[in-house]
Amino acid sequence: MVEELNITRIPVSNVPSVPTVASYDDHRDKETPIVIDNGSTTLRFGFCTSDAPRCQPNVVARFKERRTNKPLLLFGDGVDVESGARAQARVPWEGGVLLNFDALENALDYAFIHLGIDTQTIEHPILMTERLASPLHSRALTSELLFEQYSVPSLAFCVDSVMSFYHNNLPTPSVPFISDGLVVSFNAASTSVIPILSGKGIMSHAKRIPWGATQATDYLLKLIQLKYPTFPTRVTSFQANWMMQNFCEFALDYPALLRKLTDPLQLRASERIIQFPFSIPIAEEKTEEELTRIAERKREQGRKLQEIAAKARMEKLVQKENDLQHMLTLKERREEESKKDWAEILQEEGFDNDAALESAIKKLELNLKKARKKEADGDDMEEEPPSFPLIDVPDADLDEDGLKEKRKQKLMKAGYDARERAKREKEREREERIAEERREAEERDRDLKGWTNKMRKEQEAIMNRIKERNRRRAALNDRKSAAAQARMKSIANLAADDRVPKKRRKHGGEDMFGADDADWAIYRKINTAAPSSDEEDDLTNLHTVEQKLLTHDPTFSEDQTHASLSSQRSALISAFRPQYEEGDVEGKTRLHFNVERWRVCEPWFSPSMAGVDSAGLGEVLQMVLARFSDQEKGRLVKNVFVTGGPSQLPGLLPRLQATLRPVLPPEMPLDIVRASDPVHDAWKGMADFAKTDEFKRVGVTRAEYEEWGSERIKRWWGGNWNSSVPM
Template identity: 30%
Template sequence: MPFVSRIQRQSDYSLFSPSTPIVIDNGASYFRIGWAGETDPRVVFRNIVQRPRHKTTGETVTIVGDHDPTLLKYFDCTRSGPRSAFDSNVVYQFEIMEYILDFGFDRLGANDSQIDHPILVTECVCNPVHSRSKMAELLFETYGVPSIAYGVDAAFSYKYNQQHGVCAQDGLAICPGFCTTHVIPFIDGEPVYKGCCRTNIGGFHISDYLKQLLSLKYPHHLARFTWEKVEDLKMEHCYISQDYGSEARLFQKGAKEAEEKTRCWQLPWIPPPTEEPPSEEEIARKAAIKEKQGQRLREMAEAKRSSRINELENELHGLEFLLKQLEQVEEVNIPSFLSETGYVSKQEIEAALMKVTQSLRKAKGEPKGEQAEMEEKNDPAINEKFHLINIPDNMLSAEQLKEKRKQLFLKSTTEGRQRAKQKRHEEELERERKNQEDEVKRLENPELYLEQLHAKYKGLFEKVEQRKRLKINGGHTNGNNVSGGVGRGERLNAAQRERMRLLTTAIFDRGKGEDTFGARDEDWQLYKLMSKDNDDEDDGPDEDESELARLSSRLQEVDPTFVPKSEVGTLQTAEVPRFRPLTKEDFQIVLGVERFRCPEILFRPNWIGIDQAGLDEMAGVSIRRLPSRDQELEEKLTSSVLITGGSSLFPGINERLEAGIRMIRPCGSPIKVVKALDPILDAWRGASAYAASSQFLTQTFSKADYYEKGEDWLRGYQVQYTL
């Protein structure tokens, strides 16, 4: 990381005489403060302020600059993020500016009652007078500064490089900064603001663009792209392509060159533990546990059953004993005896006895049907019950006739029951027979048999399904709506459509022509068609369904791998998302086109929606804006183009800028683009050298000047860069 904060407190503040100026490079991204005449600023930090709340004490504190992020864990930074005093490149929040100056002077070691040194502060080109005067007011009133001078950072950088022979007296300073990019023409060593131009694009926009692109490309790793990290990525990997189109085409084709240029950031990733299939022992152990649990449950059920049987038997004995006692009791004493037992009559006791006997039988697991069968076994006896049936009506009295009718009814129901039973029995036999046949076939050729069975099952299943679908959705299902329901968007089936048609015609036919409805008998069929539930009365599917059930059970018997289709079907329609184990590649942030796409916005601000000229065009604009057009001067300017500022660190910017300027200049004009010695610190160094000169004090203004000369003077205030 090229920018390193230096925030150690300096101890030699008192060694400097009050005439030694303090030099401040107040950039939108970094604040640099130091002593005039020195080569490096003493204190450098990011130009931001945070006002978090201390987690334990709850007080709001002020933290200036960038610090070790591990120390910030004691603070609650969620309420307010880092704030800057800058709007674009102009200072507008002087409360924040004051915190920053406090911190800067504090770290410089100031300990007198006021800052008794002249101050040189950098500002942007054509800083609005509001910002200028507020800054002066702050410095004079709060810090007691004796005098101030304002200067432009890019100009100081150009002058510094001019002194070191990098650029000439006449030239262009191109300064892509943090929020803005300036081009300032220099004539005779002085900046000409008339010819100056500014595009509102800078390093901030590049980082932001990269951050946006990455978070759109990798939404899962959003939390990784903190501002600091993205800045680091930008500074480490971004470069400026000589020709964007051809460079992008390389990547599009997947050329080898592009592969080499692709950078990959591997996020921390731990491969998931591979799951081993359970061993034989494990399976056996699990089965044993299961078996044990089953055994326990069975035992519990058995114990419960036996206790119930016991209970019932006790009750039975009690009741029998009661009956016996009742027989021995004399007729007269029966009511008093019964009142003791809680029963009203002998019949009630007998009924209770009956009930207990039945439930005992049930508890012991004897089939309930036995009793019924027993009843039916004595058929001849029952036949005797219906003794009246065979006697002709005329031989019976009225009483007996009534009885006969009753008997007739009873007999028909009994016979019906028997017939049903018979049918059931026959069906059972049929099924048994079929199964036996199947068994024979199976034994003959098991594979063929299984195949046939599967085919049959499949065919039948489809048939049944088809019918179901028709019923639900009129054959127009699109596969994802098996559960059906005729919703608004669903199509109706043929029957439902017909019904709708009938209903609507019935409504709209009213009063049209002669009404002959009801003349023919068929007309009344209409109501039957209209009634809602006419579509599921056919018994057809039942047969198929029972056959399907039989086949399914048979298949389950024979084929252990068989799973009934309906279960499979629901699984398939539920669209189970297929899980792919995450791989190393999922935790890689690949920087390909982004490496040169992001800094390209310096040359094409259009890409991020800023409709202004890019870096190369700005040079042309700047030359055109100069008041005196003179070819010799223009050639001089283009042969000494200095590029400085934080965003000029991208590799390839010189060549690209040279090519860009060559395109807009007349053929054959001399063009030379040079990078500043240190694009970041040169502004401060130039300012430091400037403040160290003996003539510096002539360029400053004091508090008295400030209040006497007024705002208009301050507006026109401009330092002379050549002393």
């Protein structure tokens, strides 16, 4: 039994409070280092002596206030306060590369102001993060901005994931940092693998794949849009990111998981339901008197429509009978006319030959038979035949009103005669049906097994016809299939119809399609949406056969009926995306997550499934480890360190364990750990390092900047350039 699922609702975000400005008194004239983690989505900043950083979304918007018409500069949470500012929002990073330095300058202004700095220049050393393998010109422009605009005394750059590793492997005061490990960093725009030996990042062997939290969020948003193309509420990127953080996880074996989820019960058990806000339409309440009046008006309108429809049916029925009588009279003249005259008469009447006349007569007789039967089913017959006294009166003996009444009585008599014929036909069909049921009952009593086999074969034959019809309809959607190519040939043949000369077709000649009954067979063949002429009859006959088997065959159950088999085939689709009734507003605003929970995370290991031409995380790890000796490899895999926001998703550590264990020798120990705080450990590691004496040696001072320029680089173990990388 599938347990009842709880409905999780999107939380309502409150208007952010105004950040407070810190006191600068504790750091005035002390040159306390400032640590800035310049992330692509979040800016974290603070003095290195702080316990935790201040955090703001790394987004800037220039906005003109409507009431005062004054230009405003909004940063972080302030951008979301004004709806008009969101469209003008900009970020310093584009695709993981720092390009927008105006936005970076605004972000730095915000950071320094909220740290309480009230001096003309920034008199504190700066330690700032940069992306792995960041372009040299990006670092140079950032250095130029900090030295020229803010006059900082020194500036150092570091890789955030290395500093997170440093914070989780802090050395003792008397021992230098010499830890070994393999850092796997899950960032917003990318994922990187950095080997660290003896406390030094081997950046020449580091690898990066272009898939991160931002791409995963966009991928989830596309999956939602594909699954729910008519969803009534707009799903934002913020909501998609919240769903990814709360519902998505890594699969230990994704193909095996998909095979497991082919069971509808397993698929339903794994789903999570997100209920979006909705409003129930308020129905207008009416009094009892108004409801009675509306119902009476509807009944009166229905009665009038029935009268109009009955009169129209009667006129059509009389017209068809007259046409049939005319055709039968025309057919009788065939023996009296010569062959040439007969051909001319047929041409004048619109028939090509005798076969066309016979076909038209048969078709009209069939239509009359159906119309009489429908008329007999819909109307009650009079107990006593009505009288039509004026029909036999000559027209010369009647005045104008009498002639009108006579024509009316003729129409009524024709309708009465048609109903009588339909009644007799219906009675004859009823007698034939009773006789057929009697013969079938005798056959069933005589040989129940044989009758059952015959009914089952008939059911199978009808079901095969329905399957073939559905298969052909599906094949028409594939332009390379034989059915689709035959359809195109039929369309081409219709376009080359020689019943209208090319010259007349070119100048807008009359389209003769439909003049021949065979045209409509072609139409049903080329039109994928047109229902087959036998489809309705097959479904009716199938229902009749199955009802007989359910009544008389004890071995035939409801599970063997066509409806049950069809529902079993569609159970997986129903579990993947449940359908709600038209009026269910609450159900229409729900998102059902099942396969997407694991599919969003799988591109980290198989980027190609999301359209990214890159190696997966497992291949990258294997390539990085292959560049080291077995001894060095053993030192690395003893401490596989994962950090970054997406590393908190469930199932990552077991997946990495299952990925790395087969490529390592059995005797080699493997230990995978997660950062104690994957989101803030990078800033905390930077703060720890900024307190050490070594920090003063790795930064570029203002004097060195003025002498060597903005491209001056100092090699050290936590930066993109170190002693293991040739300059």
